[in-house]
Amino acid sequence: MTAQVEEIRLNLPHIELAAHLYGPEDGQRVIALHGWLDNANSFARLAPLLPGLRIVALDFAGHGLSAHRAPGASYLLWDYVADVLQVAEQLGWERFSLLGHSMGAIVSVLLAGAMPERVERLALIDGLMPYTGEAEQAPAKLGEALRAQLALRNKRKPVYADIDRAVEARMRNTGAVSREAAELLAERGLMPVPGGYTWRTDNRLTLPSPLRLTRAHAQAFVHAVQCPTRLVLAEQGILAVEPGFSGLLEGMPVEVHRLPGKHHLHLDDEAGARAVADCFNPFFTLP
Template identity: 60%
Template sequence: MAGSSQPPAPEPLAESLSLALPHVTVAAQLHGPRDGVPVVALHGWLDNAASFSRLAAKLPGLRILALDLPGHGLSGHRPPGLGYHLWEYAHDVLMAAEALGWQRFSLLGHSMGAIVSVLLAGSMPERIARVGLIDGVLPQTGAPSRSPERLGQALRRSLRSRERKPLYPSIDDAVRARMGAGYPVSREAAERLTERGLVAIEGGFTWRSDPRLLAPTPMRLSDEHAKAFIAEVRCPVRLILAEQGIYADAAEQMAALPFECCWLPGGHHLHLDDETGADAVAAALLGFFSD
């Protein structure tokens, strides 16, 4: 009927995957044709592989491995005594690619996953073909003079008894909590992330993620460290920035980066919040990984 709007086509089902790496078992979702261009997709802090569930179907011709990084989603947690540092995630990604036999591949990262992508591309340029970044590029840096104080905070926190996870009476309660936690997301985005991030326990539901992800970072890279990694990236990089995202007040700093930048309307999770944002991100990335 004229003037009527058609609902979006259903998304192709993703293939579930579990990779037993030498140091941890990671879960993932595989999208796209088996002979597609290999791309590893990395989500943000406290998110999971569902972060790319709306976007992946809009990027034809790619074989996208959307990982649950260790401590997140359905992946295993690191053993006691080990933490969740950016460079350790880079190692996880490399080992996952090794498990699939991907000697050269591209990266698609959001937020923390984008930062990990830059670290890996700068340190292993021979393995990375292209990098797509969504509202993430630079790690939080710190002055070397603050390092002893920061490490002390982390060590004191580690001596405390393990903190209890939040308990939600219903899935809807968890969804509403996720909508307002950290960087706010739409209800649809929260539902997608929650479906993969929750586990049923006595009395309700709680997050699968490792509580240690909330611990203070014991060490931060300096500004010089961050610039050094960026300078060593040898492949094409396309940086998609959200106009209402985390770099909204850093346009000058973003323009100074040696990467191709594109600003799009939306918040930090613009690729997941709604179809409009996902379509815009997909259009910005269309053809990039297969050029």
Template identity: 50%
Template sequence: MTATSREVRFSLSSLEVAGKVWGEPGGLPVIGLHGWLDNAATFDHIAPSLEGIHLVALDLPGHGLSDHLPMAGYSLWQQASTVLQVAEDLGWERFALLGHSMGAIISGILTGSLPERIIGAAMIDGLMPFTSEADDAPKQMARFFKSSLAVGNKRKPVYDSVEKAISARVRGGTTSITSDAASCLVERGLMPDHGGWTWRTDPQLMLPSPLRFTNRHADSFIESITSPTMLVLANQGVMHKHPQVLDRIERFKNIQLHKMDGGHHLHLEAEAPAVAGLLNDFYASLSTTDSSAS
């Protein structure tokens, strides 16, 4: 695949969604889904090395160059619905997925829910959402209500250079990331403001979820996956902070598990060539086993 990507926009019923495209029609159709607070540039370092696929990497609503949603609009299932709307716009009845972190969780929801639509899914350091049990729901909803009342009073930071915004992302992220990797995400995630630069990201994305899946809900989606599915698990990634999640992942025998040294954004860092190699093997196997891919 060429190193050059092209921009694309999808005019959906209620919003516009932006994205980046690598490859040409005729390759395996793949929709790419980034992580929380990231954008389509998350695939900049691996997409040029992927072979035989037509990759459409999205800026999910609220991220990158895509529109924002109304109040209380963000949920895993809402984002998954947007992915399906884009697939409809592309005319893709069946397609594969490439997801990182939150994008991997969304991929799991779609693959478990709609096996007839999903040819296969490759996930990078993400599979299970944060969960809580039914008895915790009132407290979780209260956290959302209180935070949502305050979100309009918070001002976004303004940086006098892109370089300072990159440094802020490196220092302030919830997971470690190199400056080179952060620069891909930051440059697509900024907009001019008062002579400087601020984040395009919707502040609502920082709100706590009003409702979470229970453990049983989360397990059920993964257990329902019948399409070929691969997970690249970073040995120094985000899920290693949650040993109980790792234990659950090991129990899913329907997931091809590949463990690799590297951090949460290993597909954007030094490990990118190795990740691309795993992805090429996976997508090649889908191309040979699914005659309906177009």
């Protein structure tokens, strides 16, 4: 984590995003995408271990130091896909690779499947396809989302008396992380408020999805990917307990590497970050 990192702002036509910039100007172009409710510091351990790459680690909209979407706008997966494409356009990157963790890995696959001519390779960490739902579940799913939207006006973020309490809460939340990982995410994710600290993340990020892709839709995106794809699966991660996930990988154009660790294995400790880097460094040097 001693490598030089630059804080940048990206003024897209519809929103301003924040990002960390790593690596040499002439390095291989990579956009790094974090998971749900995380931020660009998700790559604070890993990015310095990937020499020769020009990494733009984004804060997704509504996360970290990036702006929140306008009132009435949504945080659907395809909205993030459009954001990433706009980032590449602003950077002048016609071709680029994607390094994605969890939700960031899902967004990476959707973009690579939809626009294979733009993406050179995919490096994925414990994420591949979105949660799916079948047609008969759609009315109930939309109803759930609409009710949650109505209730959002009365929902308040928790306020923590000090940073340490916020860190401890993040350690226990969805996608539990080590204390060091929680501290890194808190550096970029917390803001002072009356009474203590709260997370910068937009409350709308916790709303349920109004519509999910079917399993067939999700698989179609994976099969539409044309670039080399390497997936690191955490042995104690969220995909390891997903029913039928191993069978789902059969026949997919994805090279899978299993490593010890939890969902945030690339951030929890230096050993995990090094193991993931050792997996991805040869991958990024392939012809």
